[in-house]
Amino acid sequence: MKVAKFGGTSLAxxxxxxxxxxxxxxxxxxxxxxxxxxxKRHDNDMKVTDLLIELGEKRLNNExxxxxxxxIVERYRDIATELGLDEHIVETIEKDLRQRTDYDPxxxxxxxxxxxxxxxxxxxxxIAHYLTHLGHRAQYxxxxxxxxxxxxxxxxxxxxxxxxxxxxxxxxxDGILIIPGFFGYSKSGRIVTFPRGGSDITGSIVAAGVKAxxxxxxxxxxxxxxxxxxxxxxxxxxxxxxxxxxxxxSYAGFGVFHDEALIPAFRSxxxxxxxxxxxxxxxxxxxxxxxxxxxNPVIGIAAQKGFAxxxxxxxxxxxxIGFGRRLLxxxxxxxxxxxxxxxxxxxxxxxxxxxxxxxxxxxxxIRRIKEELEVDDAHIEKGFAMIMLVGEGMHxxxxxxxxxxxxxxxxxINIDMINQGSSEVSLSFAISEEDADKAIRGLYGxxxxxxxxxx
Amino acid sequence: MKVAKFGGTSLAxxxxxxxxxxxxxxxxxxxxxxxxxxxKRHDNDMKVTDLLIELGEKRLNNExxxxxxxxIVERYRDIATELGLDEHIVETIEKDLRQRTDYDPxxxxxxxxxxxxxxxxxxxxxIAHYLTHLGHRAQYxxxxxxxxxxxxxxxxxxxxxxxxxxxxxxxxxDGILIIPGFFGYSKSGRIVTFPRGGSDITGSIVAAGVKAxxxxxxxxxxxxxxxxxxxxxxxxxxxxxxxxxxxxxSYAGFGVFHDEALIPAFRSxxxxxxxxxxxxxxxxxxxxxxxxxxxNPVIGIAAQKGFAxxxxxxxxxxxxIGFGRRLLxxxxxxxxxxxxxxxxxxxxxxxxxxxxxxxxxxxxxIRRIKEELEVDDAHIEKGFAMIMLVGEGMHxxxxxxxxxxxxxxxxxINIDMINQGSSEVSLSFAISEEDADKAIRGLYGxxxxxxxxxx
Numbered sequence: 069m070k071v072a073k074f075g076g077t078s079l080a081x082x083x084x085x086x087x088x089x090x091x092x093x094x095x096x097x098x099x100x101x102x103x104x105x106x107x108k109r110h111d112n113d114m115k116v117t118d119l120l121i122e123l124g125e126k127r128l129n130n131e132x133x134x135x136x137x138x139x140i141v142e143r144y145r146d147i148a149t150e151l152g153l154d155e156h157i158v159e160t161i162e163k164d165l166r167q168r169t170d171y172d173p174x175x176x177x178x179x180x181x182x183x184x185x186x187x188x189x190x191x192x193x194x195i196a197h198y199l200t201h202l203g204h205r206a207q208y209x210x211x212x213x214x215x216x217x218x219x220x221x222x223x224x225x226x227x228x229x230x231x232x233x234x235x236x237x238x239x240x241x242d243g244i245l246i247i248p249g250f251f252g253y254s255k256s257g258r259i260v261t262f263p264r265g266g267s268d269i270t271g272s273i274v275a276a277g278v279k280a281x282x283x284x285x286x287x288x289x290x291x292x293x294x295x296x297x298x299x300x301x302x303x304x305x306x307x308x309x310x311x312x313x314x315x316x317x318s319y320a321g322f323g324v325f326h327d328e329a330l331i332p333a334f335r336s337x338x339x340x341x342x343x344x345x346x347x348x349x350x351x352x353x354x355x356x357x358x359x360x361x362x363x364n365p366v367i368g369i370a371a372q373k374g375f376a377x378x379x380x381x382x383x384x385x386x387x388x389i390g391f392g393r394r395l396l397x398x399x400x401x402x403x404x405x406x407x408x409x410x411x412x413x414x415x416x417x418x419x420x421x422x423x424x425x426x427x428x429x430x431x432x433x434i435r436r437i438k439e440e441l442e443v444d445d446a447h448i449e450k451g452f453a454m455i456m457l458v459g460e461g462m463h464x465x466x467x468x469x470x471x472x473x474x475x476x477x478x479x480x481i482n483i484d485m486i487n488q489g490s491s492e493v494s495l496s497f498a499i500s501e502e503d504a505d506k507a508i509r510g511l512y513g514x515x516x517x518x519x520x521x522x523x
Numbered sequence: 524m525k526v527a528k529f530g531g532t533s534l535a536x537x538x539x540x541x542x543x544x545x546x547x548x549x550x551x552x553x554x555x556x557x558x559x560x561x562x563k564r565h566d567n568d569m570k571v572t573d574l575l576i577e578l579g580e581k582r583l584n585n586e587x588x589x590x591x592x593x594x595i596v597e598r599y600r601d602i603a604t605e606l607g608l609d610e611h612i613v614e615t616i617e618k619d620l621r622q623r624t625d626y627d628p629x630x631x632x633x634x635x636x637x638x639x640x641x642x643x644x645x646x647x648x649x650i651a652h653y654l655t656h657l658g659h660r661a662q663y664x665x666x667x668x669x670x671x672x673x674x675x676x677x678x679x680x681x682x683x684x685x686x687x688x689x690x691x692x693x694x695x696x697d698g699i700l701i702i703p704g705f706f707g708y709s710k711s712g713r714i715v716t717f718p719r720g721g722s723d724i725t726g727s728i729v730a731a732g733v734k735a736x737x738x739x740x741x742x743x744x745x746x747x748x749x750x751x752x753x754x755x756x757x758x759x760x761x762x763x764x765x766x767x768x769x770x771x772x773s774y775a776g777f778g779v780f781h782d783e784a785l786i787p788a789f790r791s792x793x794x795x796x797x798x799x800x801x802x803x804x805x806x807x808x809x810x811x812x813x814x815x816x817x818x819n820p821v822i823g824i825a826a827q828k829g830f831a832x833x834x835x836x837x838x839x840x841x842x843x844i845g846f847g848r849r850l851l852x853x854x855x856x857x858x859x860x861x862x863x864x865x866x867x868x869x870x871x872x873x874x875x876x877x878x879x880x881x882x883x884x885x886x887x888x889i890r891r892i893k894e895e896l897e898v899d900d901a902h903i904e905k906g907f908a909m910i911m912l913v914g915e916g917m918h919x920x921x922x923x924x925x926x927x928x929x930x931x932x933x934x935x936i937n938i939d940m941i942n943q944g945s946s947e948v949s950l951s952f953a954i955s956e957e958d959a960d961k962a963i964r965g966l967y968g969x970x971x972x973x974x975x976x977x978x
Contacts, residue, residue, distance in 0.1 A: 393851035467932035477922035
């Protein structure tokens with residue numbers, strides 16, 4: 069049994085939805101389907117979810133909502149009509165949207181969550197309806213019916229453990245099940261949405277719950293690439309990679325998945341396949357727990373900008389037991405998380421995402437470091453990018469660091485920080501932001517130029 | 524005005540002491556002299572300090588001390604006789620040793636400190652006597668007279684701030700001043716010895732106190748070398764280096780100085796010159812606050828064995844604000860200091876000197892990490908060496924990391940950890956201990972093979 073998730077662009081209009089239903093019905097194993105809200109049909113288009121956010125905010129500001137509400141209904145009507153569905157389904161959707169708009173807005177987060185969830189929820193109903201219309205045995209399943217329980221934290225739902233057992237019962241349901249992504253229900257019966265990457269999270273949770281043989285994640289790219297296609301021309305597609313590699317890459321700003329979306333699938337060892345709705349016969353990218361890596365220890369290169377470092381220098385710092393802990397305490401007090409802490413004898417740096425810093429926080433941190441740790445110097449530097457080289461067994465392969473640093477030197481890029489050690493699947497560098505793209509290209513040239521497909 | 528310090532081998536016998544007095548009297552600027560106790564005359568010889576420790580321990584165990592006491596007196600008598608000094612000075616030394624032996628042994632640390640200090644103290648008296656005998660204006664100055672005040676911590680004296688002002692008054696004293704190294708006095712008037720590198724510390728403190736133009740550190744090597752001569756054949760001598768370079772190198776197990784000995788001189792910016800008593804006309808190694816480093820960004824390679832890493836893995840660790848701090852807290856509770864903390868997304872390692880770990884501490888740490896931090900994995904690995912590449916402006920010089928990692932790859936050495944970032948003068952690697960020497964030779968070949976002298 070397979071769980072298949074379809075993203076927004078795969079469901080943007082009737083044409084796309086037809087592709088999707090063909091994909092679904094072409095394989096009887098595709099029994100549980102997770103759908104997103106209709107996405108962009110073209111670059112200047114608006115996602116339904118963004119329209120819903122506009123609707124919700126207008127309502128919160130007591131502005132008139134009729135136009136945008138109608139606009140959303142029309143999106144669904146266009147789809148329904150072109151799919152040859154009767155007006156009935158559109159009325160259902162409009163009724164639902166009006167109900168949500170009239171929902172008590174006193175708690176903003178709760179109000180917005182049930183508004184935002186409308187995109188996926190109604191799309192799921194529409195697609196289930198269409199499949200039935202085509203003569204297939206299909207049904208819409210609400211996360212409520214499936215008892216997909218999550219924490220009662222608006223906009224940041226975390227799945228509750230018992231949910232997995234509930235979802236396993238979906239196996240007993242008949243026909244094709246269409247489940248809306250992006251949200252679950254709190255035990256008190258309230259809709260709560262997942263953080264970024266919402267529908268991917270739902271798919272991953274459901275795949276784990278029903279113990280699927282495969283979780284297919286249909287999107288609009290043929291596969292995961294070894295580097296960002298906006299930076300490198302026609303980067304090598306990755307045919308097979310491990311969970312850990314995927315995790316490191318998506319963490320380091322790889323577009324395909326949000327960082328944590330796949331963890332439920334990882335944890336229950338369900339293989340994930342990334343496929344293209346517009347090219348379903350392509351092999352896509354398989355993500356599994358193990359891979360043969362002897363031929364290509366490095367599988368991908370990622371970059372993320374916007375890092376800052378807090379630099380601290382003090383004589384004999386590393387003889388001072390507790391220094392590092394006290395430094396991290398000060399940073400923790402400002403609710404800031406860090407990435408790396410490269411350290412010398414008399415100095416240390418804390419590398420973190422700069423957007424966590426405000427002028428006030430910076431001042432507090434530096435003042436407290438100077439006062440409480442009596443350091444010789446403490447200051448903050450910004451404008452760093454982290455470049456991450458990812459691959460299983462990279463560290464068993466002698467010479468990777470040499471090739472990487474050589475490639476950067478060839479591009480005349482100064483390395484501000486190298487971090488290798490703990491993680492066995494990555495090697496990361498801090499460089500200045502301006503050099504990020506040049507670095508990616510240089511590293512790509514070194515590790516991939518020769519290869520055509522990574523498997 | 525120069526402060527000159529002479530080590531044990533430079534004062535091991537009359538022949539050496541004659542060289543030393545020639546060096547002292549050949550330059551009227553050499554006004555303040557710090558002396559060690561007589562060291563080894565040949566490989567199988569015993570240092571006077573070690574004989575004194577034997578004497579002290581015998582006394583503490585109420586064993587007979589006459590033989591070893593006489594043996595020590597004979598060491599001084601041989602020197603005195605060969606220098607043509609009268610019996611009087613030897614009697615003074617013997618009387619002093621007997622007094623110290625009769626000192627109240629109830630507080631072991633205090634007793635041993637005043638015994639151990641006898642080697643330097645009597646040697647200073649003897650050399651002052653010899654200089655006068657030769658017709659020079661010279662006098663012995665006790666750290667007590669000089670008010671070289673230190674903390675009352677037996678075996679681990681730390682200089683008190685006011686000491687520097689007291690020492691400045693030495694400028695008013697007449698002739699050549701001979702001061703014993705290795706110890707100071709607590710305010711309560713007790714002798715307290717410095718930790719390892721004791722006489723170097725005294726020299727460094729005195730040089731800072733009298734605001735010397737130069738601190739000459741006479742030892743038995745012509746200079747500081749770019750790598751350990753026991754590992755690399757005839758390593759390139761270093762003609763000029765900075766305090767920071769010296770500090771990083773000596774920290775990383777470079778023989779010449781103990782890690783912290785030079786800090787008082789560093790802090791008051793007094794240039795230090797390392798010279799060879801047996802080749803005083805050699806240029807030696809100058810250690811200053813700045814150097815021209817364009818031609819050779821890397822000045823030395825050091826290695827230290829005996830490191831362990833505590834490896835910790837937990838999903839989403841780096842999203843958990845406070846994780847790192849709590850980890851360090853557990854380690855701190857066991858009074859363990861660490862060197863580096865390389866970190867990935869889901870894992871981190873703490874690299875530390877293995878000799879700090881006991882079986883109990885290891886168990887406590889791992890148990891607490893597992894219980895309190897609920898990690899997926901936590902274990903300790905041992906047998907690592909840290910290799911340190913040191914040089915000012917290394918990080919401004921693009922390609923250093925590339926050359927270093929390439930050299931290690933050429934030697935077929937796997938790199939377990941790379942740390943670059945915080946310190947601007949070093950780049951360090953963790954590798955397995957067996958590879959340490961091979962690594963040094965490989966890096967030496969890459970960075971020094973061509974050069975003859977570094978300046």
